[in-house]
Amino acid sequence: MTEPAEPARTAGPARRGRGRRPADEVRADVLGAAGALLLDKGMGAFTIEAVAERAGASKTTIYKWWPSKGALALDGYFHAVESALAFPDTGDLEADLTAQLRSFVRVLTGTPAGRVIAELIGQAQTDPDLAAALSQRYSGPRRELAVRRMRRAREQGELRADVDPEVLVDQLWGACYHRLLLPGPPVTEEFATSLVGNLMRGVRA
Amino acid sequence: MTEPAEPARTAGPARRGRGRRPADEVRADVLGAAGALLLDKGMGAFTIEAVAERAGASKTTIYKWWPSKGALALDGYFHAVESALAFPDTGDLEADLTAQLRSFVRVLTGTPAGRVIAELIGQAQTDPDLAAALSQRYSGPRRELAVRRMRRAREQGELRADVDPEVLVDQLWGACYHRLLLPGPPVTEEFATSLVGNLMRGVRA
Numbered sequence: 001m002t003e004p005a006e007p008a009r010t011a012g013p014a015r016r017g018r019g020r021r022p023a024d025e026v027r028a029d030v031l032g033a034a035g036a037l038l039l040d041k042g043m044g045a046f047t048i049e050a051v052a053e054r055a056g057a058s059k060t061t062i063y064k065w066w067p068s069k070g071a072l073a074l075d076g077y078f079h080a081v082e083s084a085l086a087f088p089d090t091g092d093l094e095a096d097l098t099a100q101l102r103s104f105v106r107v108l109t110g111t112p113a114g115r116v117i118a119e120l121i122g123q124a125q126t127d128p129d130l131a132a133a134l135s136q137r138y139s140g141p142r143r144e145l146a147v148r149r150m151r152r153a154r155e156q157g158e159l160r161a162d163v164d165p166e167v168l169v170d171q172l173w174g175a176c177y178h179r180l181l182l183p184g185p186p187v188t189e190e191f192a193t194s195l196v197g198n199l200m201r202g203v204r205a
Numbered sequence: 206m207t208e209p210a211e212p213a214r215t216a217g218p219a220r221r222g223r224g225r226r227p228a229d230e231v232r233a234d235v236l237g238a239a240g241a242l243l244l245d246k247g248m249g250a251f252t253i254e255a256v257a258e259r260a261g262a263s264k265t266t267i268y269k270w271w272p273s274k275g276a277l278a279l280d281g282y283f284h285a286v287e288s289a290l291a292f293p294d295t296g297d298l299e300a301d302l303t304a305q306l307r308s309f310v311r312v313l314t315g316t317p318a319g320r321v322i323a324e325l326i327g328q329a330q331t332d333p334d335l336a337a338a339l340s341q342r343y344s345g346p347r348r349e350l351a352v353r354r355m356r357r358a359r360e361q362g363e364l365r366a367d368v369d370p371e372v373l374v375d376q377l378w379g380a381c382y383h384r385l386l387l388p389g390p391p392v393t394e395e396f397a398t399s400l401v402g403n404l405m406r407g408v409r410a
Contacts, residue, residue, distance in 0.1 A: 118330045119331055122327040122329070123330075124327070125324050125328075126324055126327060126328075131388060134387065134388060135387075135388035139388055139389065154410075158409065158410055159408055166390050167396060167399045167403060168408065169389075170379075170380035170381075170383045170384055170389070170400070171376045171380045171403060171404070174375075174384070175372070175375035175376045175379045175383075176375075177382075178375045178378070178380075178382050178383060179375055179379070181330065181386060182340075182382065183344055184344065184371070184375070191375075194369060195372065199404060199407065199408055200409050201407045201409065203364055203365055203368045203404055203405060203407075204299075204363065204365070204406065205362050205363055205364055205365045
């Protein structure tokens, strides 16, 4: 087994012997391999061994950075969807939210990502370590990105001052997760557009 | 083991021998026992045996009506929360939705029901039979009750004609499930009130 070692994560210059790569590079390779494996094969085939093989890294290396398979899966998932789920800021909140949510829906329904994250969330309900990893490595950071975009909109006078962006996260992305996790009508791009329209304008006759 | 038999579910008069109870009564007892056991002990202690013992019914009887433990748990759960989660209709949609969602939040957070339904939803992500039972016995019927109340409001001119009540379900109850299933800010009655207010009035400045 070829096993490229990586420099220790302590301060100081990295040793660059034969077969040694900078830690950041190994880390990026592992994340890329984890994300690709998840989206190719789903959680059923996701093992530390398979990620190590795909990344050309050792299991020891992976365990040094990720305490569990679930933590690695969630980091890999975040890494894989990050660019598709960026938050645009054109100065038009409704257009930006609609575009981002439609991309989110495409990721959930047009790739295996929807089943992968549904399984991870599902397993987290009875696995406290996975629940903590889900919060720290996925849902927390994603929520923070969304809240940041909406706070800017509030500062720019696009949202009422008394509206809590945290609640909007649940009424937009949370609504999509609801249809993903509890069987219901399909998750479509039109659904995403309605979510934003309902909230921005209100539904009262 | 005392094992009260129950009349066959075919047409015709029920035989009322010693120890025989009408099928409807046995069925109600089983549902009551299932719901009570779930809310007392959670899914970890939930077995067909334990429900049979609590209800004074036989396992055979239970299996005749419920194909699996998950199906019985979901029916028992629905039965246990049904009265707390009724949909009032006072003719004021915002007040009625707020009251219902605040009750829902109290059920989710003030009883073990939140953990129970979270575990059932979680397990359903990798168990197709449980997913089907969840849809048929819980989320489908609950969604239908909510949609019916909102359709009436639309007919009475409280909701815009172009608003889809199905989407509102995801932006109200779905938002609560989102906080329940994906770690985030706490589920509170104030949160429930904000959900309704945001949607009814809109959030645009």
